[in-house]
Amino acid sequence: MTKVEEIIELAKRRGFFWQAFSIYGGQSGFLNYAPLGVLLKDNVIGIWKRNLLRHGAIFLDSPNVTPEEVFKASGHLDRFSDIAARCRKCGNKFKAESLLKEKGLIPKTSEEARELLMANRIKCPVCGSVQWDSYDFNVMFKIQTVDGSNLYLRPETAQGIFTDFKLLLNFNRGKLPMITAQLGKGFRNEISPRQGLIRMREFNMGEVEAFLDSNRVNFPVFPSDNMIRLVPNSSEETDLKLSEAVKNSMMGHDHAFFMDVAVDVLKDVGLTGSSVRLRQHRKEELAHYANDCWDAEADIDGEWIEVIGIADRGNYDLTRHQQFSGENLEVTDDGRSFTPSVIEPAFGIDRICFAILVNSYRKRENGYKYLSLHPDIAPYHCVFLPLQNKDGLDALAESIFSEMKKRDPRVGIDQSGSIGKRYARQDEIGTPFCVTIDYQSLEDRTVTIRERDSTGQKRIRIDDILALTVEEGKNPFSALYS
RNA sequence: GCGAGAGUAGUGUAGUGGUUAUCACUGGAGCUUCCCAAGCUCUAAACCCGGGUUCGAAUCCCGGCUCUCGCACCA
Numbered sequence: 060m061t062k063v064e065e066i067i068e069l070a071k072r073r074g075f076f077w078q079a080f081s082i083y084g085g086q087s088g089f090l091n092y093a094p095l096g097v098l099l100k101d102n103v104i105g106i107w108k109r110n111l112l113r114h115g116a117i118f119l120d121s122p123n124v125t126p127e128e129v130f131k132a133s134g135h136l137d138r139f140s141d142i143a144a145r146c147r148k149c150g151n152k153f154k155a156e157s158l159l160k161e162k163g164l165i166p167k168t169s170e171e172a173r174e175l176l177m178a179n180r181i182k183c184p185v186c187g188s189v190q191w192d193s194y195d196f197n198v199m200f201k202i203q204t205v206d207g208s209n210l211y212l213r214p215e216t217a218q219g220i221f222t223d224f225k226l227l228l229n230f231n232r233g234k235l236p237m238i239t240a241q242l243g244k245g246f247r248n249e250i251s252p253r254q255g256l257i258r259m260r261e262f263n264m265g266e267v268e269a270f271l272d273s274n275r276v277n278f279p280v281f282p283s284d285n286m287i288r289l290v291p292n293s294s295e296e297t298d299l300k301l302s303e304a305v306k307n308s309m310m311g312h313d314h315a316f317f318m319d320v321a322v323d324v325l326k327d328v329g330l331t332g333s334s335v336r337l338r339q340h341r342k343e344e345l346a347h348y349a350n351d352c353w354d355a356e357a358d359i360d361g362e363w364i365e366v367i368g369i370a371d372r373g374n375y376d377l378t379r380h381q382q383f384s385g386e387n388l389e390v391t392d393d394g395r396s397f398t399p400s401v402i403e404p405a406f407g408i409d410r411i412c413f414a415i416l417v418n419s420y421r422k423r424e425n426g427y428k429y430l431s432l433h434p435d436i437a438p439y440h441c442v443f444l445p446l447q448n449k450d451g452l453d454a455l456a457e458s459i460f461s462e463m464k465k466r467d468p469r470v471g472i473d474q475s476g477s478i479g480k481r482y483a484r485q486d487e488i489g490t491p492f493c494v495t496i497d498y499q500s501l502e503d504r505t506v507t508i509r510e511r512d513s514t515g516q517k518r519i520r521i522d523d524i525l526a527l528t529v530e531e532g533k534n535p536f537s538a539l540y541s
Numbered sequence: 542g543c544g545a546g547a548g549u550a551g552u553g554u555a556g557u558g559g560u561u562a563u564c565a566c567u568g569g570a571g572c573u574u575c576c577c578a579a580g581c582u583c584u585a586a587a588c589c590c591g592g593g594u595u596c597g598a599a600u601c602c603c604g605g606c607u608c609u610c611g612c613a614c615c616a
Contacts, residue, residue, distance in 0.1 A: 068552060072552045073551095081607085084606040087607065135616075477578075478576050482576080486577090497576075
């Protein structure tokens with residue numbers, strides 16, 4: 060088994076994620092988060108949300124189902140709908156538009172495309188046949204109401220924010236810059252969804268739209284000014300602080316600010332160092348709405364995978380929605396009217412979760428596996444283990460457990476099997492600390508705390524555990540082993 | 542979507558026309574001289590779905606679904 064296969068095997072066996080609808084054979088492109096995966100994902104989302112709140116973000120939650128007009132305005136309807144041409148002989152599929160481009164022909168319908176392909180004896184690039192079928196292909200899932208209105212499942216959550224821009228700005232008392240964010244699902248009818256959590260038809264995204272005045276610096280102070288590997292599209296890759304990259308004119312200041320925020324989030328979930336980089340899109344790679352885009356990529360077993368896209372959308376979306384809706388979406392500031400620009404960091408929650416699993420997977424010399432998860436994002440913070448299930452050890456463990464779970468619900472207790480088996484079980488799901496109640500505990504109210512990565516142990520007082528203060532998103536037990 | 546391969550307990554697997562369907566790990570109950578998956582006993586759990594061939598199909602054929610790899614796709 061390859062490393063990734065081993066991780067997927069562990070993730071299925073221990074309950075991080077499962078194939079969706081598996082009793083009916085499964086459905087390609089859809090996965091279930093299993094019990095531990097849900098906890099991990101919640102922690103990732105919590106880190107995303109707290110980082111944004113820290114910068115004054117406001118949040119929105121808009122519908123998945125979106126009317127056609129919105130995607131006409133956003134450009135997704137045109138750019139997502141293609142006429143596909145299928146060679147009758149070899150079955151290969153192409154964009155009809157690109158096959159007909161050299162003849163200067165632009166088909167309006169799939170029927171017209173087929174006629175043009177046949178009439179001009181366009182050859183299949185693979186087998187040379189001139190026999191074609193054609194059909195409409197849309198990457199957006201189309202649905203209909205009973206009265207026949209066309210609706211789509213959104214391919215990105217961003218449009219919900221753009222269409223509520225005036226309300227959000229009013230809520231923000233008219234002030235720019237304004238950071239808005241939405242956690243939600245996106246849907247894309249991928250032709251061949253693959254690689255588990257990497258390419259799904261329904262996926263979790265945490266999108267941020269920062270509205271700003273492009274004539275000035277909107278976010279002067281970087282939160283961390285992280286040092287990061289940068290891969291620009293026109294020069295050599297280099298390690299730089301983001302402030303230095305801005306000085307070198309590699310990107311705009313406000314764009315770099317959100318790259319810094321993105322790197323902070325990755326740092327908080329435990330993705331750091333050489334496993335993360337920022338790569339600039341090539342011109343031809345840019346989405347229709349983007350002026351510039353840098354992807355935060357994570358190393359997933361030797362392959363760089365986009366986990367966050369930080370796009371400069373300019374004023375494209377607001378300008379388009381102003382045109383199509385007739386609403387005035389300009390902002391007046393200092394007597395000057397303008398359409399705000401947008402920087403959009405879009406976080407791929409599922410990919411971040413998968414990158415976390417892959418990058419935390421370790422093997423000990425004896426072959427036993429463990430997940431070296433950051434203590435703050437592990438599904439369980441600490442698990443209590445009575446060395447024996449008798450002699451009062453079990454009762455003492457249960458009393459500590461029931462006291463602690465009132466304050467930190469991310470604790471567990473495990474009384475089944477040998478102690479080594481229980482340590483191994485917790486190692487596999489990435490529990491960073493195990494507290495073992497042994498015979499000495501009965502005499503002096505001390506216990507041992509074991510750290511997952513080193514397997515080292517310290518003896519601590521039960522009262523010090525009970526005195527821990529719990530802070531949202533933090534593992535309080537880290538304070539006991541330092 | 543195309544081509545090739547593959548789908549057997551939760552996981553990984555054995556099984557080339559007739560088996561009570563193999564083994565291991567995991568899970569559960571218990572014993573145990575008890576701090577790193579020890580040992581022992583017991584136990585739960587599977588042939589992807591639908592057709593066909595056959596006296597008889599996990600096994601052969603067809604279709605569907607899913608997975609893997611390559612191609613294409615990835616706004």
